[in-house]
Amino acid sequence: MLLNLKTIHTPTTLEEAISWLAQPGAYPLYGGAALQRRSSSDVLAGVDLSQLELDYVRESENSLRLGSMLTLEQVRQACAERGEKYPRLGAVATMLAADWPETLRNTMTLGDLLMERESQSMTNVLLLALGVVIKRMDLNVHLTMPAWLTIPADVSRYLIAHVRISRGSQAVNVATEKVARTPADAPIVGAVACVEKTQAPVKQYTTLALCGVAKTPIPQPDAARTFDETGSIDQALDKLILDPPDDHWGSREYRSEMARVLTRRVLERASH
Numbered sequence: 001m002l003l004n005l006k007t008i009h010t011p012t013t014l015e016e017a018i019s020w021l022a023q024p025g026a027y028p029l030y031g032g033a034a035l036q037r038r039s040s041s042d043v044l045a046g047v048d049l050s051q052l053e054l055d056y057v058r059e060s061e062n063s064l065r066l067g068s069m070l071t072l073e074q075v076r077q078a079c080a081e082r083g084e085k086y087p088r089l090g091a092v093a094t095m096l097a098a099d100w101p102e103t104l105r106n107t108m109t110l111g112d113l114l115m116e117r118e119s120q121s122m123t124n125v126l127l128l129a130l131g132v133v134i135k136r137m138d139l140n141v142h143l144t145m146p147a148w149l150t151i152p153a154d155v156s157r158y159l160i161a162h163v164r165i166s167r168g169s170q171a172v173n174v175a176t177e178k179v180a181r182t183p184a185d186a187p188i189v190g191a192v193a194c195v196e197k198t199q200a201p202v203k204q205y206t207t208l209a210l211c212g213v214a215k216t217p218i219p220q221p222d223a224a225r226t227f228d229e230t231g232s233i234d235q236a237l238d239k240l241i242l243d244p245p246d247d248h249w250g251s252r253e254y255r256s257e258m259a260r261v262l263t264r265r266v267l268e269r270a271s272h
Contacts, residue, residue: 002035008046017159018138020047027157030068030111033104034156037116049111054161063167064089065135068111068160072096075110086167088130088194091174099123110163115156117149117216120186122178124149125217128209129174129192130165137161149216171197175269177262188212188250189258193224193266204228204271208236213244213259223263233267 008029011017020026025044027035035043054069057078064082066075076096083090096105099122114134118124127145134143138159148155174194178187189212196205206224211217220240227236237260244255 002039002043002046004041005043005046007044008048010048010051012051014052014137014159017047017049017052020045021138021157021159028111028159030115030160031071031107031109032112033108034112034115038156049159054111056162058162063164065162065164066110067162068109068114070110071106072100072108072110072113073102073105076105082167085170087170087172087174088168089165091126091176091194092130092165095123095126095176111160114148114160114163115158117155118186119216120188120190120211121217122176122187122190122192122211125190125192125209125211126174126176127163127165128217128219129194129207131207133164135161135164146219168194168196173270173272175266177265179258179262189244189255189262190217191259191262191266193263193270195267195270202228206267206270208263208267210240210242210259210263212250212255213240213242215245220263227267227271233264236267237263 009020011020021028023045025042026047027043029035029046029048049069054067056067058065066078076093079089080093083093100108113123132145134148136143136158172194176192178190180187191210194207198205206228208220208224209217210220223236223239226239227233240259240263242256242259244252246252
């Protein structure tokens, strides 16, 4: 519960929202679920973003922009509608359905998801692998997913406009794997690979991301590039960057070994 919440502001313009968020203890309400789950005593005022028209789905020639006020279910539906033609978007729809129960998909927004920066979220691992870009509206800047996940400051006061996902071509395969205590649990280690077949001389373009092997989900560009250049999964595994925690969920050795096992699986599946 937000025990110290005293007031909620409902701005109708971006300028007004930015002004309110500059006040001490003011936090944006993308829906409120993230702040409720956080249950912080620092939250003194909420800034309701519902009047800023951030619940949009906009298409351009090569990408899809999804507004921060969309519920995760609305995001899932938007991606599912385009998923048959664009496998990258289909992977987002599939992951949201697997990672979030329907009740949470209808209450959590995309902004809530980004605010939480959950370190063991397979959704975040997928967004990393897909090269998602986040538009921060208060500073009018774009941030890559790796930059967003590693910002040392508290991002929960940032004003997010949307995320942009490249649709890619139809010649894309996305594979995901995780190890967890049960299929419904958050991963101890998770992996996502996206392989897009291209024209010669470059036969494919691979992106790879892991969670459970560092403080945050991290991309693995060296391993992905090695796989593209050599076609060798073994050589790609040698390029993985692993600095896993050692905790009650799994030892460093276990996490490192599982990272290699899961990386092999997703590269094999995504490249066929």
